[in-house]
Amino acid sequence: MVFASVLVAGAATGSLPEANRRTAAESGRSATRAPHRADVARAAEEAMADGTSPMEAAQRAVSRSGDRWGAVYSAGEYEEFEEILDGEYTGVGLWARERDGRIEVTRVGSGTPAEEAGIRPGDRLRSVDGRKVDGRPVTEVVAILRGDTTEEPAGSSVRVGLERGARVWTETLRRVRLSRDSVTVRELPGPVTLIKVAAFTKGSGAEVRRAVRRSPAGTGIVLDLRGNSGGLVAEAVTAASAFLDGGLVATYDVDGEQRALHARAGGDTTRPLVALVDGGTMSAAELLTGALQDRSRAVVVGSRTFGKGSVQMPTRLPDGSVAELTVGHYRTPSGRGVDGRGITPDLEAGERALERAETILTGLGR
Numbered sequence: 001m002v003f004a005s006v007l008v009a010g011a012a013t014g015s016l017p018e019a020n021r022r023t024a025a026e027s028g029r030s031a032t033r034a035p036h037r038a039d040v041a042r043a044a045e046e047a048m049a050d051g052t053s054p055m056e057a058a059q060r061a062v063s064r065s066g067d068r069w070g071a072v073y074s075a076g077e078y079e080e081f082e083e084i085l086d087g088e089y090t091g092v093g094l095w096a097r098e099r100d101g102r103i104e105v106t107r108v109g110s111g112t113p114a115e116e117a118g119i120r121p122g123d124r125l126r127s128v129d130g131r132k133v134d135g136r137p138v139t140e141v142v143a144i145l146r147g148d149t150t151e152e153p154a155g156s157s158v159r160v161g162l163e164r165g166a167r168v169w170t171e172t173l174r175r176v177r178l179s180r181d182s183v184t185v186r187e188l189p190g191p192v193t194l195i196k197v198a199a200f201t202k203g204s205g206a207e208v209r210r211a212v213r214r215s216p217a218g219t220g221i222v223l224d225l226r227g228n229s230g231g232l233v234a235e236a237v238t239a240a241s242a243f244l245d246g247g248l249v250a251t252y253d254v255d256g257e258q259r260a261l262h263a264r265a266g267g268d269t270t271r272p273l274v275a276l277v278d279g280g281t282m283s284a285a286e287l288l289t290g291a292l293q294d295r296s297r298a299v300v301v302g303s304r305t306f307g308k309g310s311v312q313m314p315t316r317l318p319d320g321s322v323a324e325l326t327v328g329h330y331r332t333p334s335g336r337g338v339d340g341r342g343i344t345p346d347l348e349a350g351e352r353a354l355e356r357a358e359t360i361l362t363g364l365g366r
Helices: 035-050 054-065 075-085 138-146 204-214 233-241 284-294 353-365
Strands: 071-073 088-091 094-099 102-108 124-128 157-164 167-174 176-179 183-188 192-197 220-224 248-254 257-262 273-277 299-302 310-316 322-331
Touching (some): 035 054, 035 310, 054 322, 071 138, 094 138, 124 138, 183 204, 192 204, 204 233, 233 284, 248 310, 273 353, 284 299
Parallel strands (some): 273 299
Antiparallel strands (some): 088 176, 094 102, 124 157, 157 167, 248 322, 310 322
16 A cells, blocks of 8 residues: 655655555555556557557556656566665655745755755756756656666766755766664753654654653654655554554545554553654654544644645556555545645644744653
8 A cells, every 4th residue: 555655865866755665555456456556557568569569558547647646666666666665765865845836855865975965955956967857747857866776876976956045056976875764862951851853754653662662661752754755655554553552544545445543552652752743744654643633642743744635545557567556545533635635734834844843842741
């Protein structure tokens, strides 16, 4: 079950489509039931029979479908995405998203080629290897940026055109092999435990649960989901289980059939909790935020989230490439749709969001 495209321009600088790609859905239903999925598969099969590129034919079919989040990936790209979900990838170390038809850097990894080049969050990507990116789907842009990892592996270079205010310049970045710690934990005065989840990669949900269990007695928790562009939905549900005693996390539909995701029993339901979000909080991270907010388990602080609440599923094409197309949408426990809307925080806050969270935890603790 795939929710959203996590855009990790280092992890792909490229993109990180999220969720478990090996499973179509909990229901076990075929992912080909959505009409445009059948159209894409048919286009690829016809191209194979004609001796032309199935991947290119599929890309044209996806473009005609109007599926904003639909994308077609080569076999190598898809394999790289699965590695990303395991926490390792080849890239340059920047995360990106589409905003008003342009591609904006949302985060830069510490010690990565992107950071060494001086790239900052908020910078705009203008071109990748000479190709203009304005108006292109972000999934396509990050795929170009990452390159074919079989032909352009770690050690290869990519030219990136950038814009920051009135400044326009070009950087040549070296692709490297990166690993990421998706969950980091630190203790703050207050006492407060800060749990930062950068993305929901494999094992991150269990790390959140361990962090909560190990947090000193009497401390409040700040769950920082800012800049978290998604990941494996199962991991987001596991993270929700750290704070809920079972119950509904989200519902979703696949080809019109309704399904539900539930937390495990036994989570910590008493410790004060604040969730931090912003415009870079996407997909699986929004699913978690919506569950904690709807069930009155956390105070949500920050700015409106991105609004990526659609469900994608993969289809393997005749040449080994993979098409991921939207088949449905998920909703929060109260029935709110997220796609195109995002989640409004309980308290709006900008750069001082963490400070506001600590103040709120003090009050909740009392």
